[in-house]
Amino acid sequence: MRSLISVCAIAALVLAAGGFASAWVSPCDFLTGGGFIIRDSGAKANFGVGGSCKPGGDGHGLWGHLEYIDHGTGLNVHWTTITAYLDDGDTATDPKTHQPTGTRLICGTARTNQFGDVNWVVDAKDTGEPGDNDVFEIRLTQPVSGGPQHIVYTTEHDSDHTLGGPGPGGGNIQLHKPNPSTSGSFGGPCPALTLS
Amino acid sequence: MRHAVSYGSGLLAVAAVAAILLVSPVAVEAQLPDLSGATSTITGTLLGTTTVLNGTGTLVAGTSDALQSSDLAGSIPSLLMGEALHAVTIGYPDQIDSEASLAALALNVAGMSIGADAVMARALAVVGGAVGTSNITNLSINGVPIPVTGDPNQTVGLLGGVLVINEQQVLSDGTMVVNALHAIVSGVADVVVASAMAGLSGGNAQAVQASY
Numbered sequence: 001m002r003s004l005i006s007v008c009a010i011a012a013l014v015l016a017a018g019g020f021a022s023a024w025v026s027p028c029d030f031l032t033g034g035g036f037i038i039r040d041s042g043a044k045a046n047f048g049v050g051g052s053c054k055p056g057g058d059g060h061g062l063w064g065h066l067e068y069i070d071h072g073t074g075l076n077v078h079w080t081t082i083t084a085y086l087d088d089g090d091t092a093t094d095p096k097t098h099q100p101t102g103t104r105l106i107c108g109t110a111r112t113n114q115f116g117d118v119n120w121v122v123d124a125k126d127t128g129e130p131g132d133n134d135v136f137e138i139r140l141t142q143p144v145s146g147g148p149q150h151i152v153y154t155t156e157h158d159s160d161h162t163l164g165g166p167g168p169g170g171g172n173i174q175l176h177k178p179n180p181s182t183s184g185s186f187g188g189p190c191p192a193l194t195l196s
Numbered sequence: 197m198r199h200a201v202s203y204g205s206g207l208l209a210v211a212a213v214a215a216i217l218l219v220s221p222v223a224v225e226a227q228l229p230d231l232s233g234a235t236s237t238i239t240g241t242l243l244g245t246t247t248v249l250n251g252t253g254t255l256v257a258g259t260s261d262a263l264q265s266s267d268l269a270g271s272i273p274s275l276l277m278g279e280a281l282h283a284v285t286i287g288y289p290d291q292i293d294s295e296a297s298l299a300a301l302a303l304n305v306a307g308m309s310i311g312a313d314a315v316m317a318r319a320l321a322v323v324g325g326a327v328g329t330s331n332i333t334n335l336s337i338n339g340v341p342i343p344v345t346g347d348p349n350q351t352v353g354l355l356g357g358v359l360v361i362n363e364q365q366v367l368s369d370g371t372m373v374v375n376a377l378h379a380i381v382s383g384v385a386d387v388v389v390a391s392a393m394a395g396l397s398g399g400n401a402q403a404v405q406a407s408y
Contacts, residue, residue, distance in 0.1 A: 030262060034282040034297030035314045035331070044313065046299035048266050048282025065266040067280040069299075078268045099320075131331060164314075164333055171297060171314045172331045179288045180260040 027178040028053035028085065028186055030063075031104040031124055035163045035171010037136050039155065043072025047136060049122055049173075051085045051106030053184030062188065064106055066122060068138060075114050075153060077140065082108040084188030091175070094128035100175045101126045103135070107190035110140070115152045118142055121192035123156075124173050131172030135161045141192040149191050243386060243407040247272050250281040250296075250403035257398050259287040265403075270298070272406055276387065277302045285392075285399030294319045294392035296376075296401040297331075301389060306356055306381045311336045312389075317376040317401075321394035328374035328392070330362035335377075357381035371395025384408070 034048040051064035064082035069075070088103035103125040110120050118140040125135035137156050141149035155161065164170025249270040252263035264284045271277040278298035285294040297316035302309070313334040320327050328348070335342040337359070342352055348364040363375040376390035385408040393400040 030284075030286055030293075032282070032284045032286075032295055034280060034295075034299065034316055035333070036280075036299050044300075046280040046314075048280040048297060048299075050264055050266070050282070050284055052262065054262060063262055063264065065264055065282070067266050067268045067282065069268065069279050076268055079266075097320075129329075168333070169314075169331060170333050171299070172316055172318070174293070174295060174318065176286050176293050177288070177291075179262070179286060181262060 028182040028184055029100065029104075029178045030054070030176040030182070031085075031106065031126065031173065032176065033124055033126070033134065033136070033171060033173030035131075035134075035136070035169075035173075037155065037158075037161060037163060037170065038165030038167070039070065039072050040158045041072040043070065045070040045072070045155065047138070049106065049124060049136070051082060051104060051122075051124075052182055053085045053186060053188075054182045055184065056082060061108065062184070064108070066106070066108060066110060066120065073114070073153075075112060077110045077112050077118070077120065077138075079120075080109045080111055080117075082106065084108075084190040085184075085186060086188075086190070087186045088123075088125075090125075097129055100177055101128045102175050104175065105190070105193075107188065107192055112140065115140060115142060118152060119149060119191040121190055126173045126175040130169065131163060132169045134163050134171075134173040136163060136173065137161050139192055141195070143191070149195050151195065243383075246405065246407045248402050248405045249278075250283045251405070252283045252285045252294075252399070252401045255285045255287045255292065255399035257287070257292060257396050258289055260289060262286040263399070265401075267403075270403065272404070272408075275304060275385065275406060275408055276389075276404060278389075278404065281403035283401035283403050285394070285401050287399055290323050292319075292321045292394035292399040294394045294399045294401040296390040296392050296403050298390060298403045301377075303377075303379060303387060303389065305379055305385045305387060306354070308354055309338050310359065310377070310379060311339075312377070315376045315390045317374040317390040317392040319372045319374045319392040319394035321370075321372055321396075326366070326370060326372035326395050328362075328364045328372045330374060330376040330390070332361065332376055335361070354379065354381055356384065367395065367397055369396040371397035
């Protein structure tokens with residue numbers, strides 16, 4: 001499975017290219033999902049997530065959210081803003097449901113119970129139905145002395161990022177087609193991808 | 197699927213009782229859907245208090261907008277706890293997608309403990325039709341695993357009531373309502389966990405709706 005690192009490299013190129021993201025022909029869409037992953041420790045990590053380029057209209061940046069609890073470490077993450085929504089370029093159509101599939105990166109800020117305020121990026125992939133092979137990865141970062149970001153927590157080195165791990169499932173991630181309210185373009189600032 | 201629960205003798209006794217309940221036909225109090233499209237309603241007992249956790253509110257059909265609600269955790273004292281509550285409804289000129297989920301469900305009703313690692317309901321309506329699905333992982337009652345068939349409106353008997361799994365109702369206008377879990381115990385509680393609606397009646401999603 002493609003790691004968040006390689007996806008980050010793609011996203012970093014998109015960000016570095018500035019207006020490049022807005023030149024992509026794919027119109028901005030929505031990604032939503034909920035469920036759990038199983039960390040290498042065996043602990044469950046539960047999540048609910050949403051993202052889009054659509055302006056949130058609630059003073060918290062773009063439309064979306066993130067809730068995350070790692071029962072192995074006791075980490076709780078509650079979103080405060082959505083700052084970026086990025087296309088990984090693998091959008092396709094599920095032949096069974098005729099709904100879109102693909103990977104999106106959602107970035108933002110959050111409050112945590114272990115690290116204080118953090119930047120985060122989630123890599124979420126909809127592989128189609130029933131969702132057993134959908135993917136969720138998360139990285140939290142903080143600036144070093146107000147400068148570059150360093151990772152304070154990540155699941156990207158785990159051996160299995162699919163929902164429910166080796167079990168028969170653990171939720172679902174769904175990519176939704178654009179609607180006329182998604183007037184923005186893929187992009188936005190994502191400090192969690194800019195590491196020291 | 198892995199289960200972290202180890203079954204002690206006390207739990208085995210509870211499991212035996214639960215197994216009896218499961219194999220005994222129990223009258224279904226919910227009026228189950230007529231998939232031909234006729235109006236269907238849930239007739240759970242009207243109780244004193246109704247609480248909604250993480251509801252999106254209703255999105256009018258044909259509206260191009262997106263509503264959402266989420267929380268790290270949610271609870272109704274003495275009744276329910278869950279984590280990572282999440283609800284969204286997205287509208288298009290020709291489609292509505294609604295979705296609700298929570299994880300680590302712990303529902304205690306009438307002395308019965310209903311649990312699941314993840315619960316999700318989704319409803320998708322397009323011109324000319326609607327579909328609903330539920331994702332439920334590691335459902336259990338009093339620690340006893342409950343196989344989920346995937347069929348709409350699977351029922352499991354509860355003491356004094358019923359648990360409907362992947363409940364699907366089609367309203368008179370064709371709107372699809374999917375309740376991933378619906379526990380009805382007469383005179384005690386009527387609890388829907390993960391509900392998604394999509395159709396001409398609009399879009400709506402709720403992580404939990406409980407009357408008790």
